[in-house]
Amino acid sequence: MIRTLATALLCAAAIVAGDLVFRGSLLHRVRPEIVSPTDQAIVEPPIQLRWDGPPRMRVLLATVGAAPRDLGIHESPLTIGREQFPRDAGYQLDVEALQFGGWIRASRVFQVHTTSTATTAQNAPAPSDHQSPAWDAKELLHALEAARTARDKAHGRAKFLTEENAALRDESERLSKQLENLYKAQEDDAARVDEVERRASQLADENRALAEENTAVRLRLSTVIPCTVWGYYSYPRPQTVPATRRVLLVSDARGQIFRVQPECELIRRADVTAASICFCIGNSFGG
Numbered sequence: 001m002i003r004t005l006a007t008a009l010l011c012a013a014a015i016v017a018g019d020l021v022f023r024g025s026l027l028h029r030v031r032p033e034i035v036s037p038t039d040q041a042i043v044e045p046p047i048q049l050r051w052d053g054p055p056r057m058r059v060l061l062a063t064v065g066a067a068p069r070d071l072g073i074h075e076s077p078l079t080i081g082r083e084q085f086p087r088d089a090g091y092q093l094d095v096e097a098l099q100f101g102g103w104i105r106a107s108r109v110f111q112v113h114t115t116s117t118a119t120t121a122q123n124a125p126a127p128s129d130h131q132s133p134a135w136d137a138k139e140l141l142h143a144l145e146a147a148r149t150a151r152d153k154a155h156g157r158a159k160f161l162t163e164e165n166a167a168l169r170d171e172s173e174r175l176s177k178q179l180e181n182l183y184k185a186q187e188d189d190a191a192r193v194d195e196v197e198r199r200a201s202q203l204a205d206e207n208r209a210l211a212e213e214n215t216a217v218r219l220r221l222s223t224v225i226p227c228t229v230w231g232y233y234s235y236p237r238p239q240t241v242p243a244t245r246r247v248l249l250v251s252d253a254r255g256q257i258f259r260v261q262p263e264c265e266l267i268r269r270a271d272v273t274a275a276s277i278c279f280c281i282g283n284s285f286g287g
Contacts, residue, residue, distance in 0.1 A: 032057055032095050034108040036077075042111045045082040049093060051106065052076075057095040064090035064109065073098065085112045229257060229282035230264035233275040246275055 032053030037043050051057065055075050061084060062068035071080070085091065091112055096105035231250035238244075249271075251257045258264035264278035 031104060032097070032106045034093070034095065034106050037093075037108060037110045039108055040110065042113050044114060045080070045085045045112060047080040047085075047093075047110075047112075048077055049080055049095075050077040051095055053106075054097060054104075056098065058098060058101060060094040060096070062092050062094075064092055068092070068094060082114075085114075088113050227261070227280035227283045228259060229280070230261050230278050231258060231281045232264065232268045232278045234271060234273045235275050236273055238273055248281070250281060 032051045035050045035052055036048055049059065056073055057076070059071040059074050059078060059080075060068040061071055061080065069084075071084070089112060091110060093108045093110070094105055096102075229250055231248050233246045234249045235246050236244050249267075252267050258267070258278070261278055261280075268274045268278055
């Protein structure tokens with residue numbers, strides 16, 4: 001246990017000593033550290049760049065979000081002129097070693113803000129009377145040009161929005177018409193469906209009525225006697241030579257017409273002059 005504790009303390013002391021040595025000597029000589037400008041500072045060109053570390057470094061300058069520009073190899077301190085800052089914006093300065101630049105480098109981000117013309121005019125000596133109107137006219141021309149530019153942009157934007165609004169209105173009207181046509185088509189379809197259903201119901205009622213009427217007719221037909229007159233052929237005087245012409249008997253000696261077949265057969269069997277069986281002569285359907 002004591003040996004383990006002693007080993008841990010020795011390792012910790014070695015780490016602290018190494019850190020102090022490298023940070024104070026070797027690391028300071030290898031790793032650059034930008035002293036000025038300070039991080040996130042708002043400065044006015046020209047810019048004084050100063051770093052601690054290797055004396056000769058490659059300097060890179062870039063607008064934030066743009067590709068960096070190589071300003072060459074320089075020694076600290078370095079003055080970067082106003083021409084390297086074309087506009088007010090955020091900039092990033094990078095210093096990197098001549099070898100292993102991707103591993104040994106330092107960065108600093110800052111904001112460049114140039115003094116405005118109005119501030120310069122306030123700090124400058126008062127112009128003479130014959131120069132003041134020209135200066136005011138120049139400022140007014142610049143302001144007028146800026147106002148015209150803003151007005152043109154506003155007009156262009158308003159025109160674009162007007163055209164877009166008109167296009168949206170046309171599209172809305174077209175969709176409204178399509179929706180109305182769809183509603184109308186649905187109403188027409190619903191009306192046709194109602195008419196078809198009404199017609200189908202009517203046909204069903206008619207079919208049911210016809211079926212009932214057909215059933216009634218069948219019942220009535222089932223009660224009708226299929227044959228109403230029966231008869232048979234007879235030779236009144238079969239003993240004559242030649243025999244007399246045959247006749248059709250449909251009634252008995254009393255003149256009663258044969259309405260059913262049994263009645264006809266009863267008379268025929270007793271009639272010696274009968275020449276045929278009884279058959280139907282007149283039916284109920286006019287046959």
